[in-house]
Amino acid sequence: MSETTDQPVVETPQGAGKPDMIVLEGVEKIYPGSEAPAVSQLDMAIPQGEIVMLIGPSGCGKTTTLKMINRLIEPTSGRILLDGKDVTHVNGDQLRREIGYVIQQGGLFPHFSIADNIGVVPKMVGWDKQRIRERADELLHLVGLEPSVFRDRYPRQLSGGQQQRVGVARALAADPPVMLMDEPFGAIDPITRDRLQDEFLEIQRTVGKTIAFVTHDLQEAVKLGDKIAVFATGRLEQYDDPNTILTRPANDFVSDFVGGGAAVRRLSLLELSRLELHPIETDEKAVGNSNGSPVAEVDASGKPVSWRHLPGADAAGVALVTVPLSGTVYDAVDVMLDGSASLVAVVDEEGRPQGVLHWNDLVSGLRTRERDA
Amino acid sequence: MNFLDYLATNSQQIVFLTQAHFLVVLIAVGIGSAISVALGLAVSTGEPDPRRFSLDWFATGIREGGLVFTAALLTVPSLALFALFLPITGLGITTAIIVLIIYTLYTVLRNTVAGLTTVDRAVLESARGLGYGRVRRLLTIQLPLAWPVILNGIRVTTLISISIAVVGAVVQGPGLGILLLNGISRIGAANSFYQVLAGTLLCLVVAAVFEIFFAIVQRLTIPRGIRV
Amino acid sequence: MSTATSETVDLQAEESVEEVEGQQGRISSLWSQHYDLVILPAIIILLLLALFLYVGTRQLDSIEQRVLAPDNVAGLLWQQILLAAVSTVLVLVIAVPLGIVLSRRGARRAQGPVLAVGGFAQALPPFGVLLLMAFWLDFGFWTAIIGLTIAALLPVLRNTVVGLQQVDQSLIEAARGMGMTSRQTLFRVEIPLAVPVIVAGLRVALVLNVGTATLASYIGAGGLGELVQQALRLNRINVLLVAGGIIAALALLIDWLAGVAERVVVTRAG
Numbered sequence: 001m002s003e004t005t006d007q008p009v010v011e012t013p014q015g016a017g018k019p020d021m022i023v024l025e026g027v028e029k030i031y032p033g034s035e036a037p038a039v040s041q042l043d044m045a046i047p048q049g050e051i052v053m054l055i056g057p058s059g060c061g062k063t064t065t066l067k068m069i070n071r072l073i074e075p076t077s078g079r080i081l082l083d084g085k086d087v088t089h090v091n092g093d094q095l096r097r098e099i100g101y102v103i104q105q106g107g108l109f110p111h112f113s114i115a116d117n118i119g120v121v122p123k124m125v126g127w128d129k130q131r132i133r134e135r136a137d138e139l140l141h142l143v144g145l146e147p148s149v150f151r152d153r154y155p156r157q158l159s160g161g162q163q164q165r166v167g168v169a170r171a172l173a174a175d176p177p178v179m180l181m182d183e184p185f186g187a188i189d190p191i192t193r194d195r196l197q198d199e200f201l202e203i204q205r206t207v208g209k210t211i212a213f214v215t216h217d218l219q220e221a222v223k224l225g226d227k228i229a230v231f232a233t234g235r236l237e238q239y240d241d242p243n244t245i246l247t248r249p250a251n252d253f254v255s256d257f258v259g260g261g262a263a264v265r266r267l268s269l270l271e272l273s274r275l276e277l278h279p280i281e282t283d284e285k286a287v288g289n290s291n292g293s294p295v296a297e298v299d300a301s302g303k304p305v306s307w308r309h310l311p312g313a314d315a316a317g318v319a320l321v322t323v324p325l326s327g328t329v330y331d332a333v334d335v336m337l338d339g340s341a342s343l344v345a346v347v348d349e350e351g352r353p354q355g356v357l358h359w360n361d362l363v364s365g366l367r368t369r370e371r372d373a
Numbered sequence: 374m375n376f377l378d379y380l381a382t383n384s385q386q387i388v389f390l391t392q393a394h395f396l397v398v399l400i401a402v403g404i405g406s407a408i409s410v411a412l413g414l415a416v417s418t419g420e421p422d423p424r425r426f427s428l429d430w431f432a433t434g435i436r437e438g439g440l441v442f443t444a445a446l447l448t449v450p451s452l453a454l455f456a457l458f459l460p461i462t463g464l465g466i467t468t469a470i471i472v473l474i475i476y477t478l479y480t481v482l483r484n485t486v487a488g489l490t491t492v493d494r495a496v497l498e499s500a501r502g503l504g505y506g507r508v509r510r511l512l513t514i515q516l517p518l519a520w521p522v523i524l525n526g527i528r529v530t531t532l533i534s535i536s537i538a539v540v541g542a543v544v545q546g547p548g549l550g551i552l553l554l555n556g557i558s559r560i561g562a563a564n565s566f567y568q569v570l571a572g573t574l575l576c577l578v579v580a581a582v583f584e585i586f587f588a589i590v591q592r593l594t595i596p597r598g599i600r601v
Numbered sequence: 602m603s604t605a606t607s608e609t610v611d612l613q614a615e616e617s618v619e620e621v622e623g624q625q626g627r628i629s630s631l632w633s634q635h636y637d638l639v640i641l642p643a644i645i646i647l648l649l650l651a652l653f654l655y656v657g658t659r660q661l662d663s664i665e666q667r668v669l670a671p672d673n674v675a676g677l678l679w680q681q682i683l684l685a686a687v688s689t690v691l692v693l694v695i696a697v698p699l700g701i702v703l704s705r706r707g708a709r710r711a712q713g714p715v716l717a718v719g720g721f722a723q724a725l726p727p728f729g730v731l732l733l734m735a736f737w738l739d740f741g742f743w744t745a746i747i748g749l750t751i752a753a754l755l756p757v758l759r760n761t762v763v764g765l766q767q768v769d770q771s772l773i774e775a776a777r778g779m780g781m782t783s784r785q786t787l788f789r790v791e792i793p794l795a796v797p798v799i800v801a802g803l804r805v806a807l808v809l810n811v812g813t814a815t816l817a818s819y820i821g822a823g824g825l826g827e828l829v830q831q832a833l834r835l836n837r838i839n840v841l842l843v844a845g846g847i848i849a850a851l852a853l854l855i856d857w858l859a860g861v862a863e864r865v866v867v868t869r870a871g
Contacts, residue, residue, distance in 0.1 A: 107499025573729030
């Protein structure tokens with residue numbers, strides 16, 4: 001493993017301490033009949049246990065790159081190392097049994113029960129029936145599907161989101177160290193997708209796989225990725241952690257790709273719990289004090305219901321909107337826009353007010369708490 | 374003597390000819406389907422790479438050519454095929470079965486090819502991604518998923534074969550056609566009409582028996598997850 | 602198919618200098634799209650050639666010479682074509698309008714049974730239908746026509762109903778949404794879009810009728826089946842082979858013509 005670190009690698013900003021699990025060396029793919037390579041001279045290393053998001057416009061070579069790792073597409077030249085072992089010329093079918101693979105539409109076998117779908121690879125590599133069954137139940141549990149309910153069902157009896165969970169479980173079945181995911185949540189509705197992404201991060205915390213993940217959704221890349229690899233027509237333009245990609249794009253292509261929305265997208269990286277918020281008062285007497293803090297009316301359980309006093313504004317004319325402390329600035333902006341309010345009360349899990357975020361803060365600069373800086 | 378009396382008095386002959394008809398169709402469809410499905414499996418390997426020469430080229434050629442050729446055979450009137458095979462295979466059951474086999478080829482081959490090639494690409498790709506080799510993919514994923522379509526092809530071809538087998542009587546093939554030829558040659562004589570009527574209607578009885586047979590086969594062989 | 606027409610239009614618009622080139626491009630694109638249409642005529646020609654060579658090498662006795670005399674064969678061939686053509690026209694005149702009626706809202710409930718019965722009726726032997734007609738109406742040409750028509754009716758009806766079902770519902774909705782009456786929708790949207798289906802139905806009817814028309818000789822309506830019958834009666838293998846060959850070649854040719862017609866219509870419509 002360690003001997004690969006001296007190979008030409010684009011950039012490994014963090015995680016330099018972890019050994020590289022997947023290494024691509026000068027990998028190139030030229031499809032028959034076309035002049036230009038779909039992927040040209042790619043060098044890239046994915047450290048163990050990290051999620052790397054491959055992103056770029058369609059036709060940029062991100063999917064080709066992913067599929068060359070498990071050799072669904074044979075590279076024209078170059079080497080691919082998996083855990084330090086050159087896999088460029090080993091038996092492709094054998095190789096793929098050792099790499100988890102999840103695709104967009106789930107690709108579950110419609111004529112196999114859910115448990116049989118999950119047991120596909122373990123069965124091929126010769127596990128006994130008892131062990132396969134136990135493993136299927138364990139994985140169903142992991143992806144949040146009750147085994148007794150789901151194990152004997154068939155794919156078409158499941159919703160898209162449930163099918164995709166089974167797809168992930170199937171990829172994890174033989175406990176492969178590496179997982180490849182090709183837009184796994186691409187065909188799922190936004191609300192379910194959001195939940196699946198959260199669950200996916202939760203699962204990754206337990207299993208700690210090395211994951212290459214193709215997406216076309218920058219939001220998803222920022223949310224899930226330890227690193228993001230931005231591709232343009234067969235070339236890797238930038239390979240960095242999400243924050244660096246958004247704040248310091250390496251070139252015009254990346255900044256164009258990240259686009260004008262970059263500043264907005266960054267908002268979803270900022271957690272409210274890490275911000276210095278303005279104080280909020282709930283005490284009636286505070287109104288007279290006029291120390292500049294907004295005062296909220298609270299109900300019996302301590303939840304704010306309306307504004308009693310707002311410095312420099314008519315309190316009755318402004319709706320009181322709240323956002324949970326666990327959310328991000330993005331959520332706060334969303335709530336403010338939605339309620340046409342110029343400020344938002346940030347509340348804790350019990351719904352009690354913890355502070356206020358002003359619309360003006362977004363412009364004048366958000367202050368993070370010192371201890372986190 | 375009415376129709377029922379006719380059926381009652383000649384029940385032995387009628388039952389025998391119905392059974393013979395059923396068996397001739399069963400044998401012909403069985404052999405023809407086996408040939409077509411095997412051929413379909415062999416030639417549905419994948420699209421050939423236009424830049425590189427491979428076995429896929431032969432497979433695609435045989436597939437497309439086979440479909441055009443068998444479709445053409447299906448349009449040839451049965452009387453012509455019986456006439457052409459008679460000098461080679463002689464009068465009787467052999468000629469009848471060979472001609473019927475020829476008529477089963479197209480429908481089953483077409484449905485086999487269509488069934489195998491229209492399997493959801495996502496399913497095939499994930500099978501590859503999980504380490505399924507070509508043969509394993511063909512036999513454990515494509516074939517079971519294509520099976521309803523293939524089976525329906527066999528069912529349709531069976532119905533067609535029942536009515537073609539009637540003409541086999543011209544070359545002294547066994548079955549209900551014998552009642553028809555006897556009846557028409559004795560037109561005007563007693564019961565000649567009933568003979569033709571019985572021969573025609575009993576074809577529907579044979580068809581009904583096959584329909585029940587296929588309903589059972591469907592139940593038993595179509596995997597639970599894709600049953601409609 | 603649509604690419605063929607648009608390409609043609611583009612090519613015509615080009616400069617006259619490039620016309621020769623364009624002409625070649627058009628021919629080669631026509632070839633690449635329709636090369637499969639050459640296969641069948643090749644088979645037919647080979648079949649007839651083999652037949653001629655075979656008959657040429659044989660010494661025909663007087664009976665064979667009489668049966669295979671050009672006059673005799675041509676007459677039977679004409680009868681055969683007439684039988685197939687007339688019955689096909691009748692089938693179309695009856696089955697296509699009936700199929701359209703069945704696709705109307707009020708009659709749609711009858712579609713299911715029609716499709717089911719139509720599928721099952723494939724097992725009803727046309728030969729039997731033909732013979733039963735003879736008992737009912739006596740021998741002869743028109744009896745055969747009626748028998749042929751009845752035998753082909755259900756399959757073609759079934760085809761038409763399925764074809765109209767496949768017309769994109771959203772197009773019909775769009776037409777209604779633009780204020781077309783249901784009659785206008787039928788004649789300006791549904792039927793034009795169903796033309797390929799109707800032509801396919803014509804092809805099915807033709808193939809079926811050419812096949813069944815060979816059996817018309819058994820009820821005295823003539824046709825090429827007569828040759829087969831005579832060959833069997835006289836036990837003349839040469840006649841049998843010639844008869845089988847001619848019938849096969851005719852059926853293939855008619856199917857090929859119908860196929861070409863279908864291709865032309867689909868290209869226009871698509």
